[in-house]
Amino acid sequence: MDSFHEVRFPTAVSFGATGGPERRVEIVALTSGRERRNLRLAHSRRHFDAGTGVRSLADLHEIVAFFEARRGSYHGFRFRDPFDMKSCAPDAAPSPGDQLLGTGDGETAAFRLVKRYGEGEDAYARPIRKPVEGTVRVAVGGVERTAPAHFAVDHSTGVVTFSPGSIPGAGVPVTAGFAFDVPARFDTERIAVSLSAFKAGQIPSIPIVEIEP
Numbered sequence: 001m002d003s004f005h006e007v008r009f010p011t012a013v014s015f016g017a018t019g020g021p022e023r024r025v026e027i028v029a030l031t032s033g034r035e036r037r038n039l040r041l042a043h044s045r046r047h048f049d050a051g052t053g054v055r056s057l058a059d060l061h062e063i064v065a066f067f068e069a070r071r072g073s074y075h076g077f078r079f080r081d082p083f084d085m086k087s088c089a090p091d092a093a094p095s096p097g098d099q100l101l102g103t104g105d106g107e108t109a110a111f112r113l114v115k116r117y118g119e120g121e122d123a124y125a126r127p128i129r130k131p132v133e134g135t136v137r138v139a140v141g142g143v144e145r146t147a148p149a150h151f152a153v154d155h156s157t158g159v160v161t162f163s164p165g166s167i168p169g170a171g172v173p174v175t176a177g178f179a180f181d182v183p184a185r186f187d188t189e190r191i192a193v194s195l196s197a198f199k200a201g202q203i204p205s206i207p208i209v210e211i212e213p
Contacts, residue, residue, distance in 0.1 A: 003074065003075045003076070004075065004076040004077070004156075004183065005069075005070060005075045005076065005077050006078065006155075006156060007077055007078065008077065008078040008079070008080060008181060009050070009066060009077055009078065009079045009080065009184070009208070010059070010062050010063065010066060011080050012053070012055075012059070013050055013053035013054060013055075013059050013062070013063060014048075014050060014053060014079055014080045014081075014082060015053060015080070015082045016050075016052055016053025016054070016055065016082070017048045017049060017050040017052055017053045017082055017208075018048065018049050018052045019046060019047050019048030019049060019081075019208075020046060020047070020083065021044035021045065021046050022044060022045050022046065022047055023039070023041075023044050024039070024040035024041045024045075025037055025038070025039060025040065026038045026039075026040050043126065043127070044124075044126070045209065045210050046081065046182055046184075046209070046210040047187070047207070047208070047209050047210070048079065048081075048184075048207070048208040048209075049205055049206060049207055049208070050063070050206040050207075050208055051203045051204045051205045051206040052203060054203055054204065054206070060193065060204070063191065063206060064191060067186060067191055070185070070186065072186055072188075072189055072190070073185050073186045073187065073188065073189060074185075075185070076183055076184060076185045076211050077183075077184060077185065078130055078181035078182070078183065078184070079181060079182045079183075079184040079208055079210075080181055080182075081181075081182050085179055085180060085181070086177075086178070086179050086180070087099045087115055087128075087176065087177045087178050087179075087180075088177060094135060094137060094177030094178050094179060095137065095177045096137040096138055096139035096144045096145075096175060096176060096177050097139055097142065097175045097177065098175065098176065098177035098178075099113070099114060099115055099116060099175060099176055099177065100114075100116070100173060100174070100175050101113065101114060101160065101174045101175060101176055102173075102174050103168075103171060103172065103173055103174065104140070104167065104168025104169050104170060104171065104172040104173075104174060105168075105170050106167065106168075106169050106170045107167065108167070108168070109161050109162045109163075109164075109167050110159050110160070110161045110162075111159070111160045111161075111162075111174050111176075112127060112128075112158055112159050112160075113127070113128040113129075113131055113136070113158040113159070113160060113176055113178060113180070114126060114127055114128060115128055115180075127158065128158045128178065128180045129156075129157055129158040129183055130155070130156070130158065130180055130181040130182065130183050131153060131155055131158050131178045131179070131180045131181075132155075132178065132179040132180060132181060133153075133155045135177075135178050135179040135180075136153045136160070136176060136177075136178040137176060137177045137178065138150075138151055138160055138174070138175070138176045139174075139175045139176070140166075140168045140172055140173075140174055140175075141168075141169075141172045141173060142173075142175075145162075145166065148163075149163070149166075150162060150163060150166040151163065151166060158180075160174075160176065182210050183210065183211050183212070184208050184209060184210050184211060185208070185209060185211050186206070186207070186208060187207040187208055187209040188205075188206070188207050191204060191206060192204060192205075
């Protein structure tokens with residue numbers, strides 16, 4: 001992508017958005033009647049329509065300003081997924097033991113934040129690239145560590161890096177809890193709305209799509 005702005009789409013509007021993950025699967029029907037299915041992409045991609053979150057002309061004015069500042073679909077931005085924005089359940093607070101990042105080997109200092117969906121071998125590990133500043137909690141072997149004494153977080157990439165004296169030992173699990181945003185961009189070249197239609201309750205369509213930052 002050309003550029004990413006580390007700013008968040010208006011949260012009040014995003015909380016009223018509709019959308020969710022998309023999976024691209026290629027399905028080939030065989031002559032035997034069976035199917036062969038292949039994943040086209042390793043990771044899911046989320047799509048949203050933020051138009052359903054617009055409640056007032058003030059909201060619409062804010063969105064138009066945000067759209068212009070991002071140059072339409074040119075610059076990426078942070079988007080708060082109203083359905084999935086924590087390492088834990090929606091009604092819980094992130095804790096340092098929420099998600100397994102990996103196991104130490106005594107040498108590796110950097111661990112990427114991930115969120116797992118499902119259990120066992122079938123679980124899907126989603127890379128988390130835009131954690132919310134001030135929310136990341138990390139534990140090594142079940143013992144919580146503190147930043148910046150033991151580790152640092154790159155909030156633009158989602159990578160946790162331990163300081164030289166705090167690198168996890170061999171066989172020790174590294175876990176974390178956090179809140180996060182979705183890296184996204186506008187999936188349209190224009191926002192079309194008329195004042196009369198808006199007053200009549202017709203909302204504009206504001207498509208937003210997840211991107212690889």
